Amino acid sequence: MLEKTEDGALTVRSKEFGVTYHSTHGAIQETQTVFIDAGLKYRAQQSNKIAVLGIGFGTGLNALMTYLHSLKEGLELEYIGVEAYPIDMEVVKQLNYLDLLGAEPYEQDFIAMHSHSNKTIQLSPKFSFQKKIAKFEDLNYKGQFDIIYYDAFAPNAQPHLWEPPMLHKMYNALKKDGVLVTYCAKGVFKRTLKSLGFSVEGLPGPIGKREMTRAIK
Numbered sequence: 001m002l003e004k005t006e007d008g009a010l011t012v013r014s015k016e017f018g019v020t021y022h023s024t025h026g027a028i029q030e031t032q033t034v035f036i037d038a039g040l041k042y043r044a045q046q047s048n049k050i051a052v053l054g055i056g057f058g059t060g061l062n063a064l065m066t067y068l069h070s071l072k073e074g075l076e077l078e079y080i081g082v083e084a085y086p087i088d089m090e091v092v093k094q095l096n097y098l099d100l101l102g103a104e105p106y107e108q109d110f111i112a113m114h115s116h117s118n119k120t121i122q123l124s125p126k127f128s129f130q131k132k133i134a135k136f137e138d139l140n141y142k143g144q145f146d147i148i149y150y151d152a153f154a155p156n157a158q159p160h161l162w163e164p165p166m167l168h169k170m171y172n173a174l175k176k177d178g179v180l181v182t183y184c185a186k187g188v189f190k191r192t193l194k195s196l197g198f199s200v201e202g203l204p205g206p207i208g209k210r211e212m213t214r215a216i217k
């Protein structure tokens with residue numbers, strides 16, 4: 001079930017969809033490029049108080065790296081990570097992210113992210129976190145988030161999650177000028193975002209991927 005990616009970080013292979021949770025070219029470098037650099041750092045230029053919706057939570061790597069970045073930069077963060085199929089704690093304990101990120105002192109916080117569901121926890125004075133157990137399809141947030149990390153399985157594995165009804169929900173969930181970032185750069189996906197009212201940029205992707213997408217409401 002666990003596999004090593006090219007930057008040494010482990011990832012999970014989904015039994016149901018047959019695909020990995022991260023790029024095989026490096027899970028950490030993917031999260032850094034797509035979500036932290038293009039999403040969090042970009043938005044933090046405008047405000048140091050940020051609400052993030054992470055879809056899906058999975059191994060918690062995006063949430064962990066967001067937490068570490070926010071501590072370093074003194075950002076005030078509210079993070080909701082949505083997940084329909086949480087991974088077992090046995091798997092969480094084998095993940096090597098804390099080691100690779102030099103974040104061993106935050107082990108209890110990483111475990112807490114995984115062990116609490118549907119309840120907001122305060123991991124530091126400025127970082128609140130909730131793992132929400134739900135299907136993306138059932139979300140109906142309105143104007144609440146500065147950033148969406150759109151990290152569902154790829155369109156060939158979960159096509160409906162990349163189609164207008166879901167992306168319309170994402171549009172509604174964002175504040176004005178809110179930012180959606182994702183590793184996906186398919187033409188039809190970008191055209192759908194534009195048709196919903198997003199302005200869409202193609203940015204250089206993480207290693208192994210020419211392009212990624214940033215869309216602004």
Ligand SMILES: C[S@@+](CC[C@H](N)C(=O)[O-])C[C@H]1O[C@@H](n2cnc3c(N)ncnc32)[C@H](O)[C@@H]1O
Binds near residue numbers: 058060084
């Ligand atoms: C590409 S993985 C994302 C991994 C995650 N960001 C991480 O760092 O591990 C996609 C995640 O979405 C979850 N997922 C798939 N379909 C879902 C759905 N309909 N609703 C909510 N979560 C879903 C999967 O279980 C998986 O954890």
